[in-house]
Amino acid sequence: MQAMNNTEIQEIYESQLAYKSVLKQCTVQQRTSWLRLLKSAILCKEERIKEALYKDFRKNPFETESTELLPVLLEINHFLKKLPRWMKPKKAALSLLFASTAAYTVFEPKGNTLIITPWNYPFQLPMVHLIASICAGNTVILKLSEFTPNINSIIEEIIGEVFERRHVAVVEGGVEETSYLLNLKFDHIHFTGSSKVGKIVMAAAAKHLADITLELGGKSPVFVDRNVELRDTVRNLIWAKFVNMGQTCIAPDYLLVDEQLKDALEKTLCEEMKAAFGDNPLQSIDLARIVNRQHFDRLKGYLDELRNGNASLIYGGNHDAEALFVHPTIVTDVPEDCALMQEEIFGPILPIRYYKHVEEALDFVNAKEKPLALYIFSKDKKYVSHVMQRTTAGGTTINDAMLHIMHPNLPFGGVNNSGIGQSTGYFGFKAFSHERSLLKASAIPMSKFFWYPFSANSRNIMK
Numbered sequence: 508m509q510a511m512n513n514t515e516i517q518e519i520y521e522s523q524l525a526y527k528s529v530l531k532q533c534t535v536q537q538r539t540s541w542l543r544l545l546k547s548a549i550l551c552k553e554e555r556i557k558e559a560l561y562k563d564f565r566k567n568p569f570e571t572e573s574t575e576l577l578p579v580l581l582e583i584n585h586f587l588k589k590l591p592r593w594m595k596p597k598k599a600a601l602s603l604l605f606a607s608t609a610a611y612t613v614f615e616p617k618g619n620t621l622i623i624t625p626w627n628y629p630f631q632l633p634m635v636h637l638i639a640s641i642c643a644g645n646t647v648i649l650k651l652s653e654f655t656p657n658i659n660s661i662i663e664e665i666i667g668e669v670f671e672r673r674h675v676a677v678v679e680g681g682v683e684e685t686s687y688l689l690n691l692k693f694d695h696i697h698f699t700g701s702s703k704v705g706k707i708v709m710a711a712a713a714k715h716l717a718d719i720t721l722e723l724g725g726k727s728p729v730f731v732d733r734n735v736e737l738r739d740t741v742r743n744l745i746w747a748k749f750v751n752m753g754q755t756c757i758a759p760d761y762l763l764v765d766e767q768l769k770d771a772l773e774k775t776l777c778e779e780m781k782a783a784f785g786d787n788p789l790q791s792i793d794l795a796r797i798v799n800r801q802h803f804d805r806l807k808g809y810l811d812e813l814r815n816g817n818a819s820l821i822y823g824g825n826h827d828a829e830a831l832f833v834h835p836t837i838v839t840d841v842p843e844d845c846a847l848m849q850e851e852i853f854g855p856i857l858p859i860r861y862y863k864h865v866e867e868a869l870d871f872v873n874a875k876e877k878p879l880a881l882y883i884f885s886k887d888k889k890y891v892s893h894v895m896q897r898t899t900a901g902g903t904t905i906n907d908a909m910l911h912i913m914h915p916n917l918p919f920g921g922v923n924n925s926g927i928g929q930s931t932g933y934f935g936f937k938a939f940s941h942e943r944s945l946l947k948a949s950a951i952p953m954s955k956f957f958w959y960p961f962s963a964n965s966r967n968i969m970k
């Protein structure tokens with residue numbers, strides 16, 4: 508993809524500004540026809556998408572199918588089926604006081620939107636949020652991460668085949684390009700990325716009072732009770748932690764485990780890790796790579812810090828700088844002030860903390876920022892409901908991990924530090940739409956109750 512200078516960005520921005528009022532009239536048929544075109548453009552390039560992600564960070568083609576392509580195709584199908592109903596005006600519940608009126612909410616496009624995405628799911632995330640915004644009737648500038656050039660080129664091709672630039676345009680770039688875009692006035696900014704950059708985006712949006720959705724990150728804890736199906740729990744956790752090489756916003760960040768389970772858990776973890784990745788995980792074709800040197804060094808720093816402290820290594824611990832590979836690693840006895848327990852790990856390292864009483868674990872979680880996801884593994888309903896009541900999180904899956912993001916009728920989002928607003932499916936459509944109140948008054952004017960002189964009305968109203 509060719510880098511874009513500020514003049515080109517400005518030209519695109521202005522053409523979209525001019526086009527948004529035309530788009531405001533777009534019908535459900537037009538919106539669904541873009542979706543169909545988008546779907547067939549994606550399907551035509553399926554193999555090239557897999558090759559591009561393999562080049563960008565050696566993502567296994569099956570993993571690309573299941574975590575990048577499938578969610579996008581499911582989202583398109585969901586919108587194709589549901590959009591006609593979502594777009595219809597919704598009748599408000601009756602109110603006796605307003606018996607002679609008809610009240611509705613009507614979804615209208617927000618206007619010109621900016622979608623900023625990260626590198627970790629570099630096909631799925633831009634596409635899913637794009638689908639919501641175009642289905643809501645907006646123009647879109649899609650700002651892709653600078654770290655995944657191969658998939659970015661294909662996204663640009665797809666967008667060029669389906670949309671005019673004044674409708675949807677792709678910009679690849681880093682801080683400079685994003686900062687330029689953030690100075691412009693958008694009706695809605697949808698940002699996915701770190702909480703640190705989320706604050707920059709929110710401050711920029713405030714200058715224009717632009718609406719925002721912030722899909723951020725953080726440390727997502729996992730509670731493991733002693734009353735669990737151990738092998739299933741371990742397999743679910745391994746998949747969720749190491750898919751995409753741990754570079755997933757809702758990946759389990761650390762485990763909080765009943766200490767009575769320690770020996771059995773560690774033994775089962777080691778057995779299943781070996782079964783999944785072999786004796787030498789570097790040779791496993793199923794494991795992706797760390798996206799770049801900067802993130803590799805960050806993860807290597809965590810391992811160095813552990814080695815110099817008193818942490819106990821349960822599995823892994825090695826790395827290979829040339830291959831940008833960090834060995835899937837499990838550790839325990841990690842001091843609380845280590846960077847590993849303070850920062851979002853976003854890589855294949857899984858610390859475990861054991862607790863005597865679940866209250867210790869709850870206090871530990873509640874002393875941190877509100878997480879994007881929180882998982883609970885237990886067969887005991889009381890345990891589950893106690894953890895639910897004592898915590899908050901953007902989303903929770905019980906007895907599995909990460910699945911809540913796949914449910915078509917659940918919103919996806921964080922809470923405060925892990926995000927503001929909701930995305931995907933109906934909730935994405937809603938976020939990119941303005942919900943306008945519409946009241947059709949009848950021939951009998953309501954205002955007669957409030958008419959002058961006020962002194963004649965005041966007693967009647969309060970009765």
Ligand code: NAD
Nearest residue numbers: 624625626651652681682685700701704722723724725756
């Ligand atoms: P990031 O915040 O560094 O970058 C995100 C986007 O912002 C990129 O497009 C980048 O080019 C741009 N950017 C970076 N620094 C900027 C700056 N100073 N000013 C303006 N723009 C800037 O995040 P990342 O490393 O690309 O992605 C990892 C983070 O994203 C993790 O925290 C992860 O949890 C989060 N994430 C969240 C979700 C979600 O849906 N909640 C999904 C994926 C990733």
